[in-house]
Amino acid sequence: MADWTENLPQAARDYLEGRRLDEVECIIPDLPGIARGKAVPASKFARQEYFHLPDSIFYQTITGEWGEAAGEEGFIEKDMILRPDMQTATAAPWTGDWTLQVIHDAYDRDGVPVPYSPRNVLKRVVELYRAKGWEPIVAPEMEFFLVARNLDPAHEIKPMMGRSGRPAAARQAYSMTAVDEFGPVIDDIYDFAEAQGFEIDGITQEGGAGQLEINLLHGDPVKLADEVFYFKRLIREAAMRHDCYATFMAKPIADEPGSAMHIHHSVLDTKTGENIFSNAKGGETDAFLHFIAGLQNHMPAALAVIAPYVNSYRRYVKDHAAPINLEWGRDNRTTGIRVPLSGPGSRRVENRLAGMDCNPYLGIAASLACGYLGMLDAQMPLPEFKGDAYVGDGDIPRVQGEALTLFDEATPLHEVLGHEFARVYGIVKRAEYDEFLQVISPWEREHLLMNV
Template identity: 80%
Template structure:
């Protein structure tokens, strides 16, 4: 076996056992978070240390159209050099043969990271923390729906059929009986996760019909973003085995709650190993408050990244388990920024704005960028909110077009995330928004056709 394949993660070695590796999927995340790449025979992968894909994969909208984001040299589809990160090697246990997936990093011909590759954007933000002697820690929560197969886009999405032969029930949060309704899907999710070496901290039923939440253990932002990237595919494959779809849309069903990717953050001093959000006596530090202040100031400009589609903004509805403002409070799920109950070493800040439809690399990068700016600029937050935050007004854009306007105006975020990334992202998302505005909806046909 080549040097490339001789030092595989333990979970991969356990998965393969004495079986011969057949194929390797060489993948990279595009802007929406879709896995792009190519599958190669294991023998060929063992002989290669990189492969090529055109940079145009980052100029595509979610519909497959091309945005005018190529820059001054025009749309020449320059090759990127993609190099494997073997620490990300993991099984693809739903395949019919012995297949591995490996996430790659994107570089130009001079060896510089491609600035608009989502994984590189997150690495850039993490490096800013490292330069300050800080180690950011995150823990994402993934909400999603298991729904009935839907092959007709004009048909409303419906709840899946459970084991009992009845559709999955809504308003059954934390019900174990509701979880049992789709036990076979969950069994496959657990089996696939174990084969891939992922540790699930828990699975719970959420408030929507067929809506689940998976919590992941805290760790490195890049590692956790890799896991969310992998998990989306894993969950979809598990669902397809049982005649249902898994969807990560922010708002797939009109009268049900939306799906979020809540992000918990803490920051460790790399020299002492201590959480900088807590002082020597266990109290809350300036860094803790400044991180919150940064989220409050910069997330309105970052919402275009954490809520990247027109559907994303349908999630932000009063009293529907999604925030409508950027108030902060302790142990209060109505606020956009929540401080969970914890001891001093585990003190953390939860950002509840990000939708599950966001690219995990970009959603985590944006959240960390806002907190970083808050700490670097010494931004103080508002007073802690008390009561029901749904009684207040909204603090951020309610449409993608408005959100992109705010993103375009925030040059400080552009500098943190990368100026070229900000340029490409804004162009691609505006192209998507313009595509959407050309679509005539059923609501318009029903209410305007003969009435106006």
């Protein structure tokens, strides 16, 4: 036991110091970003190099149904080989015993990475960058709502009860008083994050009632996606300790802003370590503009990945803190593509279109893929947008079905993300969309039942 625990990341070793490890959760993110896997006694984990799960976990819809994506062999649920990435070993501090979580990577029986495993998709995109001498850097921002417990899906979601005993109904963006309302939950989020070795760059109150944002420090895309994957779980666990839910739905409450996962991107030269978005004099480079053009040109097709559910498209509402377009601008939060204020060394591009409901591995992979294609295409973006971008018309798909059609036809994007991933993803998401279309909503019953 001591042999393998001595090589754990420092935070995991600190967590276990003077304690006996009881259990290891062997997990892998599926297409929605749900943790799948199994929990094993620590003694067994010490003896196993891998474990098996059926490949069908990647064919499952968010409702638990199945997309017909198994391929020529048919739906035989063949086993994948899941190998641990021990650099992802981290505490599960909300459990009743001393438990670690470890993210695993999926391989077939020949040792080839499973192409529709989300973590493998992101690794593929990062390797394409590195083959060009580029090192992609990202910084995600996570928005979410703390809401009252909701046991009946027929009931509307409501903000949680604050520390003062009043519901979190006030929209007080950046208010420290509003943050204090959720103090006990935030304290547990900080404690869990510290136990897991994660550094939070900041927590702010966002524009919605009970809506918070957590910023993470910039870094390697796979590492940051791992952290977002872990953070979603720890935030949910912290909330449930205080009789509320944390939700990462893109639009959980009508008339409130939606929740985004804004993704900041920069690209370093592998040899020099310099930001290729800035030249020697500190000015903007062609690569910087090409990256923006890539987002403008390819993001409509990628929207099906960064806005993966029917609910995702309810977020793109004019004047509700979410973009409705692919315009770009400097320090302009009404545009879908924003260039934040920064010095030359930290010049970056922010994609404001991704929803917090997306799988972090796939959302970051799709966004990087668009920028990568832009740098290969070497095209220039549209002129910078000045003023309020909500004044214009939207130029992104408004419904999931339209987005899926664009994704299915996006051959260049498939080349970057992987054709087999694109095939499986498209089938599973179509199955999910078809499931939704069988549901009759309260709006339809209210307005159509007696009027048409």
